[in-house]
Amino acid sequence: MAAAGFAFTVVAEGEGGARTGTIDTPHGRVATPAFMPVGTQGTVKGLTPAEVAATGSAMVLANTYHLYLRPGHDLIAAAGGIHRFAGFNCPVLTDSGGFQAMSLGELARVTEEGAAFRSHIDGSRHLLTPELAMEVQLALGSDVAVTLDQCLPYPAPRDAVQDAADRTLRWAERALVAQRAALDRAGAPARQWLFGIVQGGVSCDLRVAAARAIVGLGFDGYAVGGLLVGESKEEMYAALEATVAELPADRPRYLMGAGYPTDLVAGAARGVDLFDCVMPTRLARHGALLTSAGLVTVRNARFARDFGPPDPACDCPACRTHSRAYLRHLFHAGEVLGLRLATFHNLYYIQGLMRAIREAIAQGTLPGLYERVLAVYGQSPAKRDPGRCVELW
Amino acid sequence: MAAAGFAFTVVAEGEGGARTGTIDTPHGRVATPAFMPVGTQGTVKGLTPAEVAATGSAMVLANTYHLYLRPGHDLIAAAGGIHRFAGFNCPVLTDSGGFQAMSLGELARVTEEGAAFRSHIDGSRHLLTPELAMEVQLALGSDVAVTLDQCLPYPAPRDAVQDAADRTLRWAERALVAQRAALDRAGAPARQWLFGIVQGGVSCDLRVAAARAIVGLGFDGYAVGGLLVGESKEEMYAALEATVAELPADRPRYLMGAGYPTDLVAGAARGVDLFDCVMPTRLARHGALLTSAGLVTVRNARFARDFGPPDPACDCPACRTHSRAYLRHLFHAGEVLGLRLATFHNLYYIQGLMRAIREAIAQGTLPGLYERVLAVYGQSPAKRDPGRCVELW
Numbered sequence: 112m113a114a115a116g117f118a119f120t121v122v123a124e125g126e127g128g129a130r131t132g133t134i135d136t137p138h139g140r141v142a143t144p145a146f147m148p149v150g151t152q153g154t155v156k157g158l159t160p161a162e163v164a165a166t167g168s169a170m171v172l173a174n175t176y177h178l179y180l181r182p183g184h185d186l187i188a189a190a191g192g193i194h195r196f197a198g199f200n201c202p203v204l205t206d207s208g209g210f211q212a213m214s215l216g217e218l219a220r221v222t223e224e225g226a227a228f229r230s231h232i233d234g235s236r237h238l239l240t241p242e243l244a245m246e247v248q249l250a251l252g253s254d255v256a257v258t259l260d261q262c263l264p265y266p267a268p269r270d271a272v273q274d275a276a277d278r279t280l281r282w283a284e285r286a287l288v289a290q291r292a293a294l295d296r297a298g299a300p301a302r303q304w305l306f307g308i309v310q311g312g313v314s315c316d317l318r319v320a321a322a323r324a325i326v327g328l329g330f331d332g333y334a335v336g337g338l339l340v341g342e343s344k345e346e347m348y349a350a351l352e353a354t355v356a357e358l359p360a361d362r363p364r365y366l367m368g369a370g371y372p373t374d375l376v377a378g379a380a381r382g383v384d385l386f387d388c389v390m391p392t393r394l395a396r397h398g399a400l401l402t403s404a405g406l407v408t409v410r411n412a413r414f415a416r417d418f419g420p421p422d423p424a425c426d427c428p429a430c431r432t433h434s435r436a437y438l439r440h441l442f443h444a445g446e447v448l449g450l451r452l453a454t455f456h457n458l459y460y461i462q463g464l465m466r467a468i469r470e471a472i473a474q475g476t477l478p479g480l481y482e483r484v485l486a487v488y489g490q491s492p493a494k495r496d497p498g499r500c501v502e503l504w
Numbered sequence: 505m506a507a508a509g510f511a512f513t514v515v516a517e518g519e520g521g522a523r524t525g526t527i528d529t530p531h532g533r534v535a536t537p538a539f540m541p542v543g544t545q546g547t548v549k550g551l552t553p554a555e556v557a558a559t560g561s562a563m564v565l566a567n568t569y570h571l572y573l574r575p576g577h578d579l580i581a582a583a584g585g586i587h588r589f590a591g592f593n594c595p596v597l598t599d600s601g602g603f604q605a606m607s608l609g610e611l612a613r614v615t616e617e618g619a620a621f622r623s624h625i626d627g628s629r630h631l632l633t634p635e636l637a638m639e640v641q642l643a644l645g646s647d648v649a650v651t652l653d654q655c656l657p658y659p660a661p662r663d664a665v666q667d668a669a670d671r672t673l674r675w676a677e678r679a680l681v682a683q684r685a686a687l688d689r690a691g692a693p694a695r696q697w698l699f700g701i702v703q704g705g706v707s708c709d710l711r712v713a714a715a716r717a718i719v720g721l722g723f724d725g726y727a728v729g730g731l732l733v734g735e736s737k738e739e740m741y742a743a744l745e746a747t748v749a750e751l752p753a754d755r756p757r758y759l760m761g762a763g764y765p766t767d768l769v770a771g772a773a774r775g776v777d778l779f780d781c782v783m784p785t786r787l788a789r790h791g792a793l794l795t796s797a798g799l800v801t802v803r804n805a806r807f808a809r810d811f812g813p814p815d816p817a818c819d820c821p822a823c824r825t826h827s828r829a830y831l832r833h834l835f836h837a838g839e840v841l842g843l844r845l846a847t848f849h850n851l852y853y854i855q856g857l858m859r860a861i862r863e864a865i866a867q868g869t870l871p872g873l874y875e876r877v878l879a880v881y882g883q884s885p886a887k888r889d890p891g892r893c894v895e896l897w
Contacts, residue, residue, distance in 0.1 A: 152837045153830070159821070159841065182808070182833045190811050190829060198825045415575070418583050428552070432591045436583060437546070440575045444545045447840045448552065 114301040114331060117254075119363045119384075125472040128355060128382035134363055136202040136254040137302060138194060139169065143363065143384040144472075146375060146465050147172040147204060148392060148458050152181070153197040155458075156392055157451040160198040166427075166455060167462030170202040170254075172387045175247050176211035176239075180230050184250035192252025204387070205253035207244040207308075209260045210336070210367070221261055223278065241282040242289040245305075249293055253303060257334055257365075258286035260308040265341035272312035275337075276321040279310045283328055304331035306365060312337055313346035315353035322357035332363035335383070339368040344490055348377065355382045371491030372401065372464055376481045379468045390491075391461045395453035398442040401460040405487045409438040409453070427459040428452075507694040507724060510647075512756045512777075518865040521748060521775035527563075527756055529595040529647040530695060531587060534562040536756065536777040537865075539768060539858050540597060541785060541851050545570045546580075546590040548851075549785055550844040553591040559820075559848060560855030563595040563647075565780045568640050569604035569632075573623050577643035585645025597780070598646035600637040600701075602653045603729070603760070614654055616671065634678040638698075642686055646696060650727055650758075651679035653701040658734035665705035668730075669714040672703045676721055697724035699758060705730055706739040708746035715750035725756040728776075732761040737883050741770065748775045764884030765794065765857055769874045772861045783884075784854045788846035791835040794853040798880045802831040802846070820852040821845070 116137040124130045134141040148155045148163060150171045155163045163171060173193055178184060190196035193203055212219045212226035219228035225240030241259040248256035259282045261275040286305065294301055307330035311317035325333065335354050338347050351366065358364055363384040369375060370388020378386060391401060398410035402422035407414075409421065417435040429438070429452035441449030464484070471477040509530040517523045527534040541548045541556060543564045548556045556564060566586055571577060583589035586596055605612045605619035612621035618633035634652040641649035652675045654668040679698065687694055700723035704710035718726065728747050731740050744759065751757055756777040762768060763781020771779060784794060791803035795815035800807075802814065810828040822831070822845035834842030857877070864870040 152833075152839055154834060154839050154841045157840050157844070159844075160825070161821075177837075181837055182829070186809060186829065189809060190827065196827070196830055196833075198830070416579060416582060428554075432553070434583065434589070436575070436579065437589055437591070440545075440589075441547060444570075444574055446545055446547050447550050447843070448547045450840070451550070451552075451844070 114304050116302070117304050117331065119332070119361065121360070123473040125380075125475055125477055127380055129380050129472045129477055130382060130384070131469045131472045132363075132384060134170075134202070134384070136304070138200070138202045138254055141169040141202055142469060144375075144379040144465060144468055145170055145385055146370065146461050147385065147387040149174070149387055149389045150197065150199070150203075151389070152177045153187075153193065155454070156396065157447065157454045158458075160200060162455060163199075163458070164201060166458035167466065168201070168458055170204060170385075171199055172204045172206060173197070173199075173251065173253065174208070174211065175205045175244060175251070176208035178205075178251060179208065179239075179247045180232055180237075184247040188250040188252070194252065202254040203251075204255040204365075204385075205248045205251055205257070206367075207248070207257045207259040208239050209244070209308075210262050212239055213262045213264070221278070223281075225259065225282075226261075241285040245286050245289040245293065249290075249303065255304045255306060255332070257306045258283045258308055258330075260310055260336050262310065262337050262340070263312065265312070267312060269312075269314060269317075272310070272314060273317055276310040276312075276317055279308060279336075280321065280324050280328075283307045283325055283330075287328060306330055306332040306334045306363075308334040308336040308367075309354050309358075310337045311350065311354070313342050313350045315349055318350050318353045319357055322354045326357060326359060330362070332365060332385075333358045334365040334367055336367045338366065339374065339491075344377075348381065351378070351381050351383075370461065372461070372484050372488045373481075374491050375461070375464060376468060376477070376484050379472065380477050380481060391457040392454050395457040396450045398438070398449065398453060400453055401457045403487070407435070409435050410442045411439070414439045421456060422460070425456065425460065427456050429456045507697050509695070510697050510724065512725070512754065514753070516866040518773075518868055518870055520773055522773050522865045522870055523775060523777070524862045524865045525756075525777060527595070527777070529697075531593070531595045531647055532562065534595055535862060537768075537772040537858060537861055538563055538778055539763065539854050540565040540778065540780040542567070542780055542782045543590065543592070543596075544782070545574070546586065548847070549789065550840065550847045551851075553593060555848055556592075556851070557594060559851035560859065561594070561851055563597065563778075564592055565597045565599060566590070566644065566646065567601070567604060568598045568637060568644070569601035571598075571644060572601065572632075572640045573625055573630075577640040581643040581645070587645065595647040596644075597648040597758075597778075598641045598644055598650070599760075600641070600650045600652040601632050602637075602701075603655050605632055606655045606657070614671070616674075618652065618675075619654075634675040635682040638679050638682040638686065642683075642696065648697045648699060648725070650699045651676040651701055651723075653703055653729050655703065655730050655733070656705065658705070660705060662705075662707060662710075665703070665707060666710055669703040669705075669710055672701060672729075673714065673717050673721075676700045676718055676723075680721060699723055699725040699727045699756075701727040701729040701760075702747050702751075703730045704743065704747070706735050706743045708742055711743050711746045712750055715747045719750060719752060723755070725758060725778075726751045727758040727760055729760045731759065732767065732884075737770075741774070744771070744774050744776075763854065765854070765877050765881045766874075767884050768854070768857060769861055769870070769877050772865065773870050773874060784850040785847050788850040789843045791831070791842065791846060793831075793846055794850045796880070800828070802828050803835045804832070807832045814849060815853070818849065818853065820849050822849045
């Protein structure tokens, strides 16, 4: 399972399992804990790859579901892979498409074979199997692939959670078989890490069992899926802690779908190395800025004549050059420069927070950082809306 | 009428009246002939002010009609003017709103008092008088203002054209009176140039009469309005030549609404110093690129697997980093990065052409440049669609 050019190194460990480290890939090094912006359709909406890098983002996520449907993984493979196609000069993680399939609701149906769904673009029928998810991600050429999983909405009956966790395990085995077959065909070492996903809802015993089984298969890293879908913080923390306790210390851990400031600090405090979420970029497109004083919704009337910077404590180009009044005008006038500036700012803010998290772990001051972020931001909204995962804006 | 910090200098003259020069303003110098991108609502759609400058654009146009309605000229004045509000570190020309009012069709009605219209945003009633157009532009603080004019669609009966030209003249006098009154109130020299507009349709005798009368009033520069609205190239050239022949050589000349490559060279050859048009940026938003090989509509299916640069002869960021296939994907996926990259590219192309025009005038090779551009681009589409002037995309 050794992949050429990859490594994970723990550099410093803090209290309670928090750690800083590095992930090396053929496309560069990532300091962890790291937040990956979501480049859904081969672009972090509104930004060039150079701008994404300038926000401090060292790794991006691209969506297998979206790229499979449009423009198609064969086309991206013909272009030389997702890095060349999209101009990403950094490591790229692809998801498996499982979460998007779940979010399609009535358009999707899970069987043992895979997730059958209809395209949100043209209604065409597709069957996303664990093998196809691997084939697509290999064609995309991402640095890190993940296995197809079954992610349930919250709440779900215990037997359904158990079934989904078991199916996720069987799909993980099939993904490994498919990857080995592909490598044998290629006759070359892997150029892609593969992460297994732990499901199990908010039942700690199911989480423990699922984690042990997935770890038993031996992956390059481990994703924690099925959280941040509506459960309480207490449930989320308990399930996360139960899962992380079963994961090997020398492999990266990835909490899927976490991007709210408080969740990032809380996840890092529990030993998570990687995060992704559409929240910072989606908030931006709705005119909501992550600032040192909390969320600022620049669309609001009270900012009409506020000629101060969006965040006085921020030195991003939007905050250095433009006013809240101007951003408000751009949003009300439907000008894309508004969402561009807001998107850059929000990612810049989040990456500044990730830097602060890494420093706090190294210095043993993460609890204080958590209290400060909690005081400004509170807890993340309890309920995610999975139906929005295929929305384009 | 002397405005502090302004100057127009002819540097070199070519055959047939073509000339290169400089326009100095308190916000910087512009090499002429120059093309001004249109920043309709205080932003060149999709680009930051720094990017607009990086395309080689030294001066931008902002729309009085749009900014008057939203966010309002009083708000922009409170922000310190359009330069500070929008972050434009370059000279800004504002139009008078007359052309937008005309393009509103049934929403507008012209009387001697002004252009009465209903807002395309909320249907509210407004009366744009020559005096209000001056008040708004003074509040915006543009470097160059233009008088309110009455622009007719093409074709129009001769007596209607005559009426519109006469009314434009009377409105120009009222604008001058309003400007003088404002300067007297301020007790300071003008910080804004004022251009008069010559109307007269495609009737050369009406053009000559209108030009002489407007010049008789004495403006800082002269705009040629009412062309490129559907007339033939022969009619347009004849009317332009008849007008320019009556304009003083030591004042800048501005051909309103010209932005197609062939029109830019043809206009410069006839002694025009300034141009503006939404065409390069609007084409970009529809996925049409201005390239060294002519117009390339990257949305087309034949570019789906074209991994070459949009324009192999171009060194703009879009052409250095991205492929036609990627741009096509962005447009089909509805991603704003597509229109951003295309907008930057098209302005970069046009500003490269303007540089070539200036060099060709200085070297006496403009006729050859015209033949090459004509061979690649042909003549501009004959018919503009004035109804689209208030569209946001």
